[in-house]
Amino acid sequence: MTTSPEQQRDLYRHLLLTRLLEERMVSLYRQGKMTGGLFRCLGQEATAVGSAFALEEGDLLIPIIRDLGATLVRGARPVDILRQVMTKADAPARGRDGFLHFCLPEKGLYSAIAMLGTAVSVVAGMVLADRYLGKKTVGMTYLGEGGTSTGAFHEGINFASVQKLPIVVVLEFNRYSYSTPSEMQCGAATLADKAAGYGVASAIVDGNDVLAVVEAARRAVAWAREGNGPFLLECKTYRRKGHAEHDGQAYVDPEELAEWTRRDPIARFERHLDEGGVLDAAAREAVRAGIDAELDAAVAEAEASPAPIPDPEFRGVRADEEAVVKRREETFVGGLR
């Protein structure tokens, strides 16, 4: 299945939106307006955007913290993300959690989970339920090298394989897990090698070539949807920033970083769009201007959103919590701290 010019323009818009939204967040971070760290997608946009692009409406996705692009493809709005990072009252998580830790179930988007590997069995359970309910849903989730080291990954993929559940695990090989290089994270030659141990299918794709990612991901999604079980799709890419903005990445060889900067996935796709006559420089400039205007409005809207107000009863932990509300109130003898 080829990617039509229309779809290529849509891909480009999402790639650029991911990058420009991140740039806005960097600015907010430096102004001290963000809560917590900023985990960048920079350099990995083609993997995040291209993989999610292969899903259909009704499918499910659990990102990891660096997959801003995947989240936007699933329909999260920039203003949602901006409110999340500024922990505003009207953010999807209402200030109780940040960044990509929120659910938009109507868009098939579920919260990133900080404990890596956990999402594999969770997304497996989601499609197990959907299969039982008669839906042909595919679930997609993400892991880097570090995530594939966890027991949760092994348990989850093994369970999904035994049950032949339709999940695609996108393995973002991005060279570093926090500061730990890939050779210190994984003894296998590739992450995809791990598939054999569980009897599941796999493929390796150039994660900085967005069209290659889309097409490989479509094959993986189709494989899963047809009832063949899980698929591990390894995307070779590179994390061009530290673990988060605070991390100066002193452990990275500058030449390696320079080389991967030259392989920038967006610049590469722009050359392709030029060559194919799909979207010329002037048209791309118009796309950028449109995104800039959208982000100006979104930033203003999110900044104007109120901070969450503490609830004296601290409600919302369980649906039925009358018995514990009283105990929580007693924590605050003399009123709210």
Add this chain to the structure above:
Amino acid sequence: MSGEATYLDAIRIALGEEMERDGRVILLGEDIGVYGGAFKATAGLLERFGPQRVIDTPVVEEAIVGAAIGASLRGLRPVVEMQFFDFAARAFDMITNFAAKHRYRTGLGVPIVIRGPSGAGVHAGPFHSQSPEGYFARTPGLAVVVPSTAADARGLLKAAIRDDDPVLFLEHKLLYRRAKEVLPEGDGVVPIGRAAVRRPGRDLTIVTYGAMVPLALDAAAELAKEGVEAEVIDLRTLLPMDEETVLESVKKTSKALLLHEDARTLGIGAEIAATLAEKAFEWLDAPVLRVTAPDTPIPFAPSLEAAYLPGLSTLLAAARRLAAY
């Protein structure tokens, strides 16, 4: 006697009745289908409900709970069996970091039940005898249920399955075949979060749960011969705790004895003692006493295990000390 159901029967009956009532209820666990469960709590359910609803899994406790959470987020009501509740440690992250926090973080509840055998007394050694309720009973977002009778096992399990949030349901393996009674007619649902007064008394209050309830009742019968009337409270749910029933009783008797099979340090007794110190100080006529297992792993040999578990003589000694105070 015909008409009586054991605690284990009651669990199987509750699962069957809830699966009959609600097509969203599915079961996940190790050896629960063809084999019917290590203790036979799910015997016959695969035949009745099929492999789509009674799912045998690999040995992947973390993934079983993860899959249950995922399935619950898509509208099902999964019930997970931990073959031994000790193994819930393998799913600790899923339970405490993920399931317990999900509604608070995202607004979406996770209606799952994790059930299985806990407790000692059957010579099962350090890894198959623990009472891990304390690890979970201080995790906001969970409910922790510990039935002591067959009727409660059925009624509380049904309430747990109908609850919109995660419930840990710790059965006591010693009670599986020992506790039996005629189950109540009808639905028999027992609400989560309410203690039961198993024996009324005016002289002292024994607060306990699980397999320690029959021990407390034996002690109370013995004490009655000496003219001491002990009130026995079965907590039934540890989180949320039915503080009112405990306070009401202690305000009447002015003496409290806290009994549990879990280790002493930071056990449920510690929380109740703190609550009594805060809220019943002026009613107390004696120190609050705890009778618990010691702070050691659980030994295997029957003689060592018998010494480890709180026994009748220890309990009576503590109760007599309180009564005489």
